Amino acid sequence: MSNGELSGFIGRWLPQIEAEMNNVIGSRDNSVAAHYGMMRYHLGWADEHFHLRPAPSGKRLRPILCLLSCAELGGDPSQALPAAAAIELLHNFSLIHDDIEDGDEMRHHRPTVWKVWGMPLGINVGDGMFTLAFDAIQRLTQRGINSKATLAVLAHFTQTCLTLTEGQFLDISFEDRPVISIDEYMHMIQGKTAALIGASVAIGARIAGATSAQETDMLQFGQAMGLAFQIQDDILGIWGDPAITGKPVGSDILSRKKSLPLLHALNHPQIGDQMQGAFALPVDESQLESVMKLLEQAETRRFAEQQMANQHELALAALEAALGPRAASSPLLMLAEGLLHRTN
């Protein structure tokens, strides 16, 4: 599959993913229309008066990966549509709740659900969307997937949901601790980010009828890609071009976000103490330069880029194990690498 063919694949399947999610959300009794209207708002389909008005939304990376994985392993992507929809609904449920937990007021340039309708309804809308993710998975039986295979997908999906809440638990808990080890951090992003990307491709593979070894390889491919994405995000959060990221230079330093580069510096044998001292105080822009210099001293950027490259290599090896020599020209790799070379 060439780059053009990848675009063709996305162009063909993205509308079907949206249609599947739309079917799952359905049209309901008028008295509860707003419950589902809030979901449509969050997904970028409607405005805050629930009028159909497309708005910027997520890239639907996970469901596309799920369908691509299914296709690459010889399956029919249409059979995987219910799982792809479930994965995207799960991802979006977690965003609705994360926005409340983090107090984030904006997402994709629009006010978040809780910001528009309040915290109580926001929590409850998330719960509704979480339920619909489980509803979606069960629709696999309508696409010719037998009961036993549907339950196997469901089991992986459920385990992924649990891992997601564990990752979120760690992320919230880390806020109150001055220093987190690199291992702890990797464990957290494994739960919060990598597990679902891994599940997306592994579930796609299973629906295609892949061997269990291929499914495991795909899981590892997705998880490693997920870790690489997250580390790249962390790098951009400090060294990203403000003109492209839309965030100030050193954004994550100013917000004292415990991202991988900062944890590298905080745990560094030479500069750790200085970093911890700087982090104990509110970091303002005047101190930014000195923190950036400490990161340079610790060669933090090189460390983070190395970590990202390691995950990228693991991902490639896992994909080769699953697909053989075809891996190098797989659209899965193309999609993954396209995302890794983004600059915002």
Place this chain on the structure above:
Amino acid sequence: MSNGELSGFIGRWLPQIEAEMNNVIGSRDNSVAAHYGMMRYHLGWADEHFHLRPAPSGKRLRPILCLLSCAELGGDPSQALPAAAAIELLHNFSLIHDDIEDGDEMRHHRPTVWKVWGMPLGINVGDGMFTLAFDAIQRLTQRGINSKATLAVLAHFTQTCLTLTEGQFLDISFEDRPVISIDEYMHMIQGKTAALIGASVAIGARIAGATSAQETDMLQFGQAMGLAFQIQDDILGIWGDPAITGKPVGSDILSRKKSLPLLHALNHPQIGDQMQGAFALPVDESQLESVMKLLEQAETRRFAEQQMANQHELALAALEAALGPRAASSPLLMLAEGLLHRTN
């Protein structure tokens, strides 16, 4: 089954319900032990340091109803244990989130989860427990329930979760409206309370291998009992004996809770306007007497008791349809009536 036999049934199965839930929650990696520890706290198994210390908890009414229903329809209650655990976990997940949404600080004489650990972790613990409810349901296959039947139970369970979020949506939305119709109120408690009690007995019946007509009858029995319980709660919230309920006389009037009796009065052709006037202002104890007099004038208590009796009658008819003449001596009825004649 006599009253003594009902106690025997509960004594035998309650520990197994707790054990099943405990298995589902499991023991996990040390780094996330607190995530599951908070669940154990909420369920009344542990204190806030996660030390095993039993505390007052819920009555486990729903899982007991599920197992009783299974037994009454000739099934083996042990096969229904995973469903019973799932139902109780779902109920408790909804309590954890409701407590956040309502700002409630105490439950069963202990601080609520969010009150102890904060709102962000509270939401996330609820999400984790919700996930475990779905995990529990899937364990039916380990008890000899085949894949297809497990998926059928899962479909009912998922629909019930969705109805629960719809009921909660209505409940929250009602707060901002001065008057709600009786129909709207019944729709709300159908979602928030009755649907899950209905599902408890219907799922127990299905696992026993009941006919689909029996399953529907049991669903109606449970839903009608659920409505009757809720209306009774509403009656006790106004006329309950403070010495028994632990709440002041007219508690629901003082908190301006839009319960069935108050909605009856607010919608009443004669006294509605006066009630709405009184409700527009903060109601203090000095006004309590005049509101109580208005309720008397409108014969509100008689109305609410009649509504409760109607649901009770519907429940009995549905149980008779499911069980035939045995219904009158069924422990399901005994349990239900025992709960209806409680005074707190």
